[in-house]
Amino acid sequence: MNRGVEVDGNGTQGIPAHEPADIALRLAEARRTLNSGAAEDAAALFAALRDGTARLGLVPERAAALVGLGDCALESGDLAEARDHFAEAELLLADEPLPCRVPALRGRATAHLLAGELRYSCYLLETALDELNASGLRDPGALLLLYTAAIAPYMDMGAHARAARAAELALGLAAQVDDPALVASTHRGVARTLVAEGRFAEADASLAKAQELCRQLHIRTELAHCHWMRGYVHAQDGNLAAAERELRTAREMLASKRAPLFTVQVEVELADVLRRRGRADEAAALLAPLLSPSALGAERGAVHAGGAHRLLGLMAEERGDNDAAEEHYCAALSLLERTGAAGDLADLCRLLGDLLRRTGRTDAALNAYRTGLGHRAAPGTTTLGPAPPLPPRRLVG
Structure with missing residues (x-):
């Protein structure tokens, strides 16, 4: 992979050998900060890393910082800014293999989904899946990102069979990926397909496991989304008291972490439960x-x-x-x-x-x-x- 390493006037590399490793540690710390629910703090860390890696010419690390900034913008509800960050990351990695570009592409597809552009979100994800599978590049992490991201737009568009198939494939890949937040997100998406099949108890059990995983690892952002989905499952099953409890928990967590777009979306679903009660x-x-x-x-x-x-x-x-x-x-x-x-x-x-x-x-x-x-x-x-x-x-x- 091309790192875009600077070369000084004597033809020697101008980046200290320890620099990429140090930046990798700082990227991991910024990601942990985001997972904890502190999107604003994480954005400041990612922005500093974006600027520092640009000065050093470290291309993949700069792209990772841009993806982090895009994820922070999604959390704060600034969808246009999120798309810009993800698109810039994709452009930086244009000459790299597709698996390297998948986190940015998946982020851009998610931004379009949240904006209500369901068909385009599906197009981006399906095109990448076709290319990735046809290429023979065996990257379970990239595939899991794409299949998991495809579940929501498929469900919203009424393509339940496709959503169920994407969920099945995602579950088959989850055991091979060491990313607890992504695995929890996979279970959250799978739960929605189970609801469509009337399998409420299985959906709730799957979400309970994801919640416990998030609690153990202090992944607060994903935990809030698990409470949200669990509230949705209970609401669909007619258990309105449990639905209200879960949705209020999700709302409180998201509001406390300044995630305004997700907070108001939870409030719409909570309002539905309150009306029904x-x-x-x-x-x-x-x-x-x-x-x-x-x-x-x-x-x-x-x-x-x-x-x-x-x-x-x-x-x-x-x-x-x-x-x-x-x-x-x-x-x-x-x-x-x-x-x-x-x-x-x-x-x-x-x-x-x-x-x-x-x-x-x-x-x-x-x-x-x-x-x-x-x-x-x-x-x-x-x-x-x-x-x-x-x-x-x-x-x-």
Whole structure:
């Protein structure tokens, strides 16, 4: 791998022999700081490393610092900044083998996912998987990053079979990777596919193991996301008291670590649980601040922004305000149509169609139902290109 080592006027290398090793230790420390939930502190460490490695001409170390900065930006909710950091890292490593570029590529795909650009996120991940598997480069860590990252956009787009296959392949690779945070993230993604299959107890057990791993190793950021997913599992299973408890824990952890985008996304799911528990006023109070562009919107958490409008529409219907309900449903539809989130779109079109039918607008109701059906069959939901290919046989055994 080309390190871009500086050479002085006498033709000798100008980097002390100990420098790359020292920087590797500092990169590891910055990563531990991020895993602990201190994204701002980690960003300062990664920024110093980015600048120092640029002066020394250490290309892979600089790329690693940029990936770290991108991950910090994801945590703080600055998706545009995150994409820029990841793209710069990819550019630096353009001449390196694909496994070297995978952390940056996966980060960029995640940023696009969080912005609601599900199809493009899938495209980036699937293209990399195709290339990696076709090349014969046996890198379980790179494959695990990609398969794990693919689960969420597949699920959001309604491609449940593909998500389950990606989860199966990821689980087969997890034992070969020495990265506890990534392994915990894998179990979190797998849990969502288990929910889609109605296997709630297995999903909860998997998340409990991931949580214990995170506690033992003080991986606080991933632990918060495990609580979040466990709350989601309980909510889907109808165990609303447990769901509220887990989501409140996740919200508290994320808010304390200044992760605003993830915090407001958890608050949308918590609001849904509160409404279902008969506490609509609490839910509405929680949702009201989330609809500003600085909290959620078309470029920043579009799926959850649509979810917030959906919930407000449901609560408006429940209190008999059909006009407000229709307004919120239409706002949600406008947000979700850009994302391709097939399940959310179908459910929303059903709600809007039922509202229009009950208020005597049959033709408009039929159009809403047709819109939902059309999105279910749109390119990118049923046709995503080739399914994720198998990695080399030795990696899944």
